[in-house]
Amino acid sequence: MAQRDQTQQETAAPPTLGIGMVGYAFMGAAHSQGWRTAGHVFDLPMRPALAAVCGRDRAAVEAAAGRHGWAAAETDWRALIARDDVHLVDICTPGDSHAEIAVAALEAGKHVLCEKPLANTVAEAEAMAAAARRAAARGRSAFVGFNYRRVPALAHARRLIGDGRLGALRHVRAVYLQDWLTDPASPLTWRLDKDRAGSGALGDLGAHVVDLAQYLAGEPLVAVSALTETFVRERPRPAGPSGGLGGGAAAGGTGPVTVDDAAAFTGRLASGALASFEVTRMAAGRKNALRLEINGERGSLAFDLERLNELSFHDHTEPAATAGFRRVLVTEPEHPYLEAWWPPGHTLGYEHTFVHQARDVVCAIAGGTPDVPTFADGLQVQRVLAAVEESAAKNSVLTPVTL
Amino acid sequence: MAQRDQTQQETAAPPTLGIGMVGYAFMGAAHSQGWRTAGHVFDLPMRPALAAVCGRDRAAVEAAAGRHGWAAAETDWRALIARDDVHLVDICTPGDSHAEIAVAALEAGKHVLCEKPLANTVAEAEAMAAAARRAAARGRSAFVGFNYRRVPALAHARRLIGDGRLGALRHVRAVYLQDWLTDPASPLTWRLDKDRAGSGALGDLGAHVVDLAQYLAGEPLVAVSALTETFVRERPRPAGPSGGLGGGAAAGGTGPVTVDDAAAFTGRLASGALASFEVTRMAAGRKNALRLEINGERGSLAFDLERLNELSFHDHTEPAATAGFRRVLVTEPEHPYLEAWWPPGHTLGYEHTFVHQARDVVCAIAGGTPDVPTFADGLQVQRVLAAVEESAAKNSVLTPVTL
Amino acid sequence: MAQRDQTQQETAAPPTLGIGMVGYAFMGAAHSQGWRTAGHVFDLPMRPALAAVCGRDRAAVEAAAGRHGWAAAETDWRALIARDDVHLVDICTPGDSHAEIAVAALEAGKHVLCEKPLANTVAEAEAMAAAARRAAARGRSAFVGFNYRRVPALAHARRLIGDGRLGALRHVRAVYLQDWLTDPASPLTWRLDKDRAGSGALGDLGAHVVDLAQYLAGEPLVAVSALTETFVRERPRPAGPSGGLGGGAAAGGTGPVTVDDAAAFTGRLASGALASFEVTRMAAGRKNALRLEINGERGSLAFDLERLNELSFHDHTEPAATAGFRRVLVTEPEHPYLEAWWPPGHTLGYEHTFVHQARDVVCAIAGGTPDVPTFADGLQVQRVLAAVEESAAKNSVLTPVTL
Amino acid sequence: MAQRDQTQQETAAPPTLGIGMVGYAFMGAAHSQGWRTAGHVFDLPMRPALAAVCGRDRAAVEAAAGRHGWAAAETDWRALIARDDVHLVDICTPGDSHAEIAVAALEAGKHVLCEKPLANTVAEAEAMAAAARRAAARGRSAFVGFNYRRVPALAHARRLIGDGRLGALRHVRAVYLQDWLTDPASPLTWRLDKDRAGSGALGDLGAHVVDLAQYLAGEPLVAVSALTETFVRERPRPAGPSGGLGGGAAAGGTGPVTVDDAAAFTGRLASGALASFEVTRMAAGRKNALRLEINGERGSLAFDLERLNELSFHDHTEPAATAGFRRVLVTEPEHPYLEAWWPPGHTLGYEHTFVHQARDVVCAIAGGTPDVPTFADGLQVQRVLAAVEESAAKNSVLTPVTL
Secondary structure, eight states: OOOOOOOOOSSSOOOEEEEEEEOHHHHEEEEEEEEHHHHHSSOOSEEEEEHHHHHHHHHHHHHHHHTOOOOOEEOOOOHHOOOTTOOOEEEOOOOOGGHHHHHHHHHHTTTEEEEEOOSSEEEEEEHHHHHHHHHTTOOOOEEOOOOGSSSSSHHHHHHHTTTTTSSEEEEEEEEEETTOOSTTSSOOOGGOOHHHHSSIIIIIIHHHHHHHHHHHHOEEEEEEEEEEOOSOOOEEEEEEEEEGGOOOOOOSSEOOOOOSEEEEEEEEESSSSSEEEEEEEEOOOOEEEEEEEEEEEEEEEEEEEEGEEEEEEEETTTGGGGGOEEEEEEOOSTTGGGGSSOTOOOOTTTTHHHHHHHHHHHHHTTTOOOOOOOOHHHHHHHHHHHHHHHHHHHHTTEEEOHH | OOOOOOOOOOOOOOEEEEEEEOOHHHHHHHHHHHHHHHHHHSSSSSSEEEEEEOOOOOOHHHHHHHHTOOOOSSSSSSHHHHHHHHOOEOOOSSSHHHHHHHHHHHTOOOEEOSSSSSOHHHHHHHHHHHHHHHHHTTTHHHHHGGGGGSSHHHHHHHHHHHTTTSSSSSEEEEEOOOOOOOOTTTOOOOOOOHHHHHHSHIIIIHHHHHHHHHHHHOOOOEEEEEEEEEEEEEEOOOOOOOSSOOOOOOOOOOOOOOSSSEEEEEETTSSSSSEEEEEESSOOOSSSSEEEEESSSEEEEEEHHHHTTTEEEEEEOOOOOGEEEEEEESSTTTTGGGGGSSSSSOOOTTTTHHHHHHHHHHHHHTTOOOOOOOOOHHHHHHHHHHHHHHHHHHHTTTEEEOO | OOOOOOOOOOOOOOOOEEEEEOOSHHHHHHHHHHHHHHHSSSSSSSEEEEEEEEOOOOOOHHHHHHHHTEEESSHHHHHHHHHHOOEEEEEOOOOGGHHHHHHHHTTTTTEEOOOOOSSSSSHHHHHHHHHHHHHHHHOOOEEEOOGGGGGGHHHHHHHHTTTTTTOSSEEEEEEEOTTOOOOSSSSOOOOOOOHHHHHHHHIIHHHHHHHHHHHHHHHOEEEEEEEEOOOOEEEESSSOSSGGGGGOOOOSSSOOOOOOOHHHHHEEEEEEEEEEEEEEETTTTTTTTEEEEEEEEEEEEEEEGGTEEEEEEETTTOOGGGOOEEEESOOSTTSTGGGGOOOOTOOOTTTTTHHHHHHHHHHHHHOOOOOOOOOOHHHHHHHHHHHHHHHHTTTOOOOOOOO | OOOOOOOOOOOOOOOEEEEEOOOOOOOHHHHHHHHHHHHHHOOSEEEEEEEEOSSHHHHHHHHHHHHHHOOOOEEEEHHHHHOOOOEEEESSSSSHHHHHHHHHHHTTTTTTEEEEEOSSSSSHHHHHHHHHHHHHHEEEEEEEEEEGSHHHHHHHHHHHHTTTTTOSEEEEEEEEOOTTSTTTTTTGGGGOOOHHHHSIIIIIIHHHHHHHHHHHHSOOOEEEEEEEEOSSOOOEESSOOOOOGGGOOSSSSSSEEESOSSSEEEEEEEEEEEEEEEESSOOOOOOSEEEEEEEEEEEEEEEEEEGGTTTEETTTOOOOGGOOOOEEEESSSSSGGGGGGSTTTOOTTTHHHHHHHHHHHHHHEEEEEEOBBBBBHHHHHHHHHHHHHHHHHHOOOOOOOOO
């Protein structure tokens, strides 16, 4: 293996960017890994410091702080925001608390990174975007965690499309298939509660594919037609409390599922390209199958998150005798983010998207211009999801996406 | 390799089933191969004889007869139908002539096999189905050429679903992606003329995936919501005449494309399962990508026509540690049609679907009960396609499929 | 679908090439399909006629003649050779009878096509090659049935290598994995009897991969080092007679396996490229996995017979950011043999190699120059296999291949 | 996504295990990531502390310490060993310094983790193993860095084989294909210098596949037959110094490659199973293709490092109609190491092997019994590699592996 050149001198220590994270369950663990690692891999203009983590249960949040490397623990997110050593608030809670925490943090002069979906309603997302605009005037940034944009293969796909390698786009098709609700006995967690989660597969998985479709195509969806479905309408209540801010249903009996299990929708992009989407948590055997394909007049791209180091690329300008989808192993130094990692062929995983997100957020705050999605992007995706729900409620009629 | 046991005695020669085929272009060539080969591979209760082929151009049809092994050539389909040595009329022409030929053949006491889509309109298909019902009373059969049901992997999939291996169905998703219209300079053939072809990708490709989805699921679509699109609305007229009955556009200039290039539609099956479909001739790099996936509570199946010897099967009842989609190479004697072919691992191709179709049609006529789709099936698919077009014309509103 | 142009006039009927086939089990069925079909697909300079088939059992061979479309049946191969309507003798028997039949047929002035491996010993193969040289002087040809050269993807691979797309070759690796002997209770057929079959996996599977490696590389193996193994040394004798000339072990008890179950060998090609091979009938789950990969300084190719319509091609001169193995679906009119078949994306199967073989043999006899392997090629492969066995017997020492 | 349960209380802080690392190039960066991360993911009985890193160039090693999170930097490995805060010495240098450092560290009472291959010669490896035995008596451990044993899919494969799911083994085949030397203009680094690296692809890649083959099979290779090759015998000297201890060739001109570019070898395992191996740095398009397949009487396993989250498993006891290689996505909590990571379907990458290695080493030192390879294992692999070289030097004769 070619050795990495380690000879560059590091001179003056970069300034610190103190992070305060709210929530420490799955997303919190992933974000922690991102903040801990980014500075060891990338040359960053600021050094992220894991200042404090926040959760409601004192013992649990202290344990999480120890586990994930946070210097302090808080049990009140307002106290977290108030800390001087916190410069960026990272919101990893369920969607029902995003707006309140984000707006308060921005008003307190903090930068914010908020998990997707940005909010549970368009109204909340609009309020957040408005707060972000006000904060921008004071030099504060507000980002939304569409981490899959930082999968190197997808960042590379965006480059290829931006370079015109696909020509005029004809089709975008995307599915995001999981199977953890296949079993009707799977418990009723907060993710199945509309009040907490906003929606089901649509907000959790649909937000990702809608964002990616628009990001890769470089243009918005203008209208959608949708079907949604809840196949299993009652599920057993879970026995114990769940972690962090996510938690705490009472045990025993069954309760109603108030979100969608699945959604299938079609749409048109601004250019006239056709789009089709399907998201579900009941595709037995599909664990994390976010699959995208984009067809253009000059070529096509395909991707599967379960094989996230690979991008399939078909160059339609090649002679037919040797044309075909290429399996590009996106591990070359020429590929986005890869120069900082391992030699060609040495693959990355899911969590690297959070390392890349940490890098991009730090660079953006330090004045660079990486392509980091903002609250405005989160709001626009929220509007697409709202149009999906509206169409599903109106017999699938093609429904425009609010500009 | 295990040797095939050839020792069975063949005693009295089976009776002859004289075939008369109308049209001899792509489908005609494929059907010829099916009729020629079936009796050499399967033990058939009747011997198909390639009695006569019909086309409008005398020299061309005689050449085709020689090439494809037909004993005689006719230039008038009415003359073909009138021949005593023709017992079954095989219709391989564009859709605008299906109804007239099929009804006449049935009324003349012939069996009929008609290529899909059954007709260009529901009204035509209804007339054909009515003629088929009348003919059935006289012991004549009318089949529609949904040849992909005879891909062994798909016939096997049907068995697995019929056996309950997938449990309650949740999702059916199917795409049929081709790319031969990607180039805007691709010529304006009869397939792009609504008067000849009825519709574009929808009738050509959509008929297949709608039929397969319903066949595999064992239940009909009850409603659909659709978008259709014609991306390239003018194309150059082709220079020369095309073959068989398919032919003959004037040369030079451009003309309007009057059919869809692509269609995306969603729907519900009778059981409540969600279905999604996409068909297109503009997916650069996808040559014949008929891809199906069906997810149920107990398992899932996936298939790709470009790898037609393989069926992916996930058994969701297995322990998680060893569960996963299996690549079943559908070449075992236990698999449909395979006992008559080669040892395990020796693959079949596209044209074998026509050999299997010939076998099934012969067996059905001889009184057996293979699962051969009839004009009633073709009519039902036509109704789904009509509902797709109606929905697309009505702003994608969810449109019921006429029973 | 683009229509096939059927307008070419067929004028004077081409002369007939009468085929006489010896043996009618698996290979006989496959060859029959090839002879029956080639003239319906390709424009051939001579018309193959299925004149007569030969086997020892009168009733069985007559049944086979009826099934496979042969005009007559013989029970003595000498009688077959003597027939005036037989111009080419097609030998589909076990290896122990190849030499005698082939030499007699050539001396009788017939063309010969002989299944691989050419013979059970180098001495027999030498005698056959000598007879072929004598026959050539009289205008008779002698071909060996390396049918996999006619897989379109492999013929295409040969073209790409011949065109220099791989540059200097570094590696050839090939495996041919089957699993039908995995079960120790699998019966003792003639294929496990050294006297009948010559060798086991080595002759049956190794002959194919050795031929392909040399054919694709365009250069011979000059030395090999080998291990062979018989994992299961006793197997149950089969109950009944086997078909055609292949047959007839007594029932009951067990008997010794006298051929190899598997062989692993390495070698050097004339250019210095390294080669590695493995053949086995005990690779559970691998049904017909003939897998080849060739690496050169400018590119690589990979192939798997279980997906025989695909060729993987890596062009190492491409920019790294978009380089990768392409899945070329070898179904384009630009690909070998494909212009005569179906539109792009419509796949072929195993048996098409025999249709292509029939085409190539007919064209070669008619004076064309297709690239059909001769007895000289078969002899050379036999010498490689002999060197493998010699090396295995001599503690794997690197053993030169006789020129 | 199911939430991770974070409620376990962490009570008394675990003791510290101070790490001192020698070398900080590619392997050093990977090991650093492992040591930094393991404690944040797994519940460890000791807390690894990145005490000090060592390299010859003061400025460079200090920069590396900052980058990778080491508390101190040393320029003399003897000084590193002497530090009281170093309890384990992690050797990430080229092979020529392994023995000296490892023996000194063990004699100084430190635990040792040494990168593979253990040494450049069997004699060195024997000295190291002897030192390890002496150290063991004093409670010190000596591990070798066969990190690929900690790919979850491979650890899972070991379990399945250990549980008898494959039955009696018949075949082990393994290749490790890279392509970074394909270009003859690729520079002459220390990895191409026999004095520094010991051997080429053989030691670098072959050590991995030999270890894995034996580890998975649960039995040693007893004899090997080999070919090795250096295709490009002169390469340009690199311009600048390389990093860490790896460094420093003079610039300009060309120099001889003194190691192998590739090796192909076969062998026998103790049980009689056949093994075949190929390793190369000149397989254009293959970046990190460590591919393994193991066939047994009851099943088979296959793996590709470029898709390291997947294990292919064929259960040969299943009915043929539904049997086939399953793509097991090794991301379930039931899979090795996975309970500590993300929800199902969220994949890991290359570097996680080093996190797992850190975990296993810490647990082993703390008295647990994870399956961590020792210097004895490293010596045994060295003996296999020596037998490979001996066979290659002796005309490929089958050469026993010293016990």
